[in-house]
Amino acid sequence: MVTLIDIYNHPISQKYIRRSGMAHAISVAYHSFHLAKKYSVRPDWAAKAGFLHDIGHYEWYRNGKWDYKLYRDYDIHPIKGAERAHKLLVRLGEDKYAAKEIAHAILFHTESALPKGEIELTPLQKVITLADEKDKQPGNLHHYRNIDVQKEQALIKQLDQKINDYYSSKKC
Ligand SMILES: [Fe+2]
Numbered sequence: 001m002v003t004l005i006d007i008y009n010h011p012i013s014q015k016y017i018r019r020s021g022m023a024h025a026i027s028v029a030y031h032s033f034h035l036a037k038k039y040s041v042r043p044d045w046a047a048k049a050g051f052l053h054d055i056g057h058y059e060w061y062r063n064g065k066w067d068y069k070l071y072r073d074y075d076i077h078p079i080k081g082a083e084r085a086h087k088l089l090v091r092l093g094e095d096k097y098a099a100k101e102i103a104h105a106i107l108f109h110t111e112s113a114l115p116k117g118e119i120e121l122t123p124l125q126k127v128i129t130l131a132d133e134k135d136k137q138p139g140n141l142h143h144y145r146n147i148d149v150q151k152e153q154a155l156i157k158q159l160d161q162k163i164n165d166y167y168s169s170k171k172c
């Protein structure tokens with residue numbers, strides 16, 4: 001099974017997840033893991049989708065400052081992220097059905113890629129949307145929060161352990 005630390009360690013994750021904030025990605029992975037039980041979705045898929053949900057971000061800077069107008073007008077990060085995460089997961093050896101479900105959850109995690117009107121999200125898609133909402137801070141500060149690398153790795157390994165514990169307890 002592809003673990004979160006496998007994903008975290010990959011250079012593609014290091015390059016792209018850092019753009020939108022590693023601390024945000026980790027915290028959304030935790031929220032997703034916890035929400036997974038309530039929505040009866042696989043906690044490993046939820047944690048992976050939560051961790052990868054913003055991997056599609058581009059840097060919308062103008063004169064060294066983040067420009068929200070550029071972001072609003074041109075951003076396609078859910079689309080880019082779904083494709084990027086899918087490619088990465090498949091490369092790492094993820095099950096192809098899981099990779100598809102995770103990619104779809106990333107695609108639908110924010111309204112910017114959705115048509116207007118009522119959309120019925122699957123439970124996994126709902127979990128990722130809610131988990132992202134839970135971590136949002138005013139002024140998009142959640143994208144700028146930092147924790148040190150050792151702490152990042154410890155949190156990721158702890159979440160892998162929680163996922164393992166969940167599946168071990170199921171076997172008993
Ligand atoms: Fe996002």
Ligand SMILES: [Fe+2]
Nearest residue numbers: 024053054132
């Ligand atoms: Fe996010």
